[in-house]
Amino acid sequence: MRKWIITYFSFSKREYNGLLVLIFLLVLSSMVPFMIEFIEPDQANLDIEKPAIQKLSLILTEKRKLQQLKKPDVKSTLFNFDPNQIGMEEWQRLGFSSRQAAVLLRYRAKGGRFSKKEDLQKMYPVSPEMYQRLLPYIHIEKEERDFRRSFPESYPVKEKFVLVPLNTADTLQLMEIKGIGPVFARRIFNYRQRLGGFYKKEQLMEVYGLDSLKYQAIKDQISLDDQVLVRINLNTALFDDLKNHPYLKYKQINAIIQFRKQHGNYGNIADLKKVAILPAETIERLAPYISFNHD
Numbered sequence: 001m002r003k004w005i006i007t008y009f010s011f012s013k014r015e016y017n018g019l020l021v022l023i024f025l026l027v028l029s030s031m032v033p034f035m036i037e038f039i040e041p042d043q044a045n046l047d048i049e050k051p052a053i054q055k056l057s058l059i060l061t062e063k064r065k066l067q068q069l070k071k072p073d074v075k076s077t078l079f080n081f082d083p084n085q086i087g088m089e090e091w092q093r094l095g096f097s098s099r100q101a102a103v104l105l106r107y108r109a110k111g112g113r114f115s116k117k118e119d120l121q122k123m124y125p126v127s128p129e130m131y132q133r134l135l136p137y138i139h140i141e142k143e144e145r146d147f148r149r150s151f152p153e154s155y156p157v158k159e160k161f162v163l164v165p166l167n168t169a170d171t172l173q174l175m176e177i178k179g180i181g182p183v184f185a186r187r188i189f190n191y192r193q194r195l196g197g198f199y200k201k202e203q204l205m206e207v208y209g210l211d212s213l214k215y216q217a218i219k220d221q222i223s224l225d226d227q228v229l230v231r232i233n234l235n236t237a238l239f240d241d242l243k244n245h246p247y248l249k250y251k252q253i254n255a256i257i258q259f260r261k262q263h264g265n266y267g268n269i270a271d272l273k274k275v276a277i278l279p280a281e282t283i284e285r286l287a288p289y290i291s292f293n294h295d
Contacts, residue, residue: 080137083114094134100125111179114140115216122213166204166222167197167229177221179214194244196230199288206246231291234272235265247286252277266292 076095083104091101103125114120117138121131162176166188174185184207191207192198201224205215232241234256242253252275259275266272272283272290 078134078137080139082139082141083120084108084140095130096125111181111217112213113179113217115213116140119213162221163223164221166201166224167192168225177218179217184210184214191246194246196232196245196289197226197228198224199226199229200224226288229288231289233291233293235260235292245286245289247282247289252282268292 077093079093081090081094088098088101088105091104092098096104104123107123117135117140120126120134120138121128126134164173164177171182171185171189174180174188175182180188187207187209188204195203198204201219201222202215204210204218205212232245237257239253239257242248242256243250248256255275255277256272260266263271263274269283269287269290271292272278273280
């Protein structure tokens with residue numbers, strides 16, 4: 001037995017040294033993963049988590065921006081103020097952030113005006129709570145006084161406003177209205193052409209983009225002559241004569257013409273009320289622009 005063991009399990013010195021080297025290499029190779037993990041973190045896990053980290057960072061950034069927009073930059077101090085006159089510093093003293101104050105100032109720079117206290121509530125930086133807190137301190141001075149204060153005392157102000165004839169003015173004349181620029185002048189002119197003229201000032205609020213605030217700011221700067229209205233004879237008018245009028249739809253125009261063909265000429269406004277698809281409100285708005293001449 002001993003002879004058999006010596007025969008099959010004995011090693012030469014060279015084989016013995018080689019076996020030791022092999023064992024060392026096996027031990028070393030088994031330790032390599034632990035050494036790499038210790039020296040360098042798992043990059044794969046970092047790559048997987050990186051988008052989530054970036055998304056979280058963006059969410060936190062947006063949240064900070066919203067908080068900055070909502071929270072005032074300075075501690076609020078209440079005092080009597082006119083929203084048409086105060087500047088950045090005063091808005092911030094009232095409790096608005098710098099961004100909120102900038103929004104309110106941009107509104108005024110574009111021709112906007114606060115005609116009454118409730119107008120301030122329509123601005124999105126002004127929350128309902130903020131409006132209720134400021135309400136007792138809002139004092140809006142008369143427009144004439146504000147207009148004169150916008151000029152240096154040394155500059156002579158001859159008149160409050162230049163009165164512009166609304167129904168005959170061209171676009172250049174319309175731009176003389178304080179608060180009306182080239183865009184609104186063109187819109188007013190084009191709408192007047194389609195309408196046939198304005199018979200009351202309130203019709204200006206039918207012009208695209210011209211809201212009640214801007215109307216209040218310009219209504220005292222215009223004059224109105226309803227004698228120059230363009231009237232359409234309903235007893236001779238064709239489809240093309242009526243198709244551009246803003247108060248009539250295509251089906252209503254066809255109904256007006258067909259009714260005339262079937263029943264004869266219109267005698268007065270009462271005959272027009274017999275057209276089934278014409279609401280009473282439409283007829284009332286249309287009345288200044290139509291005639292029933294039988295020539």
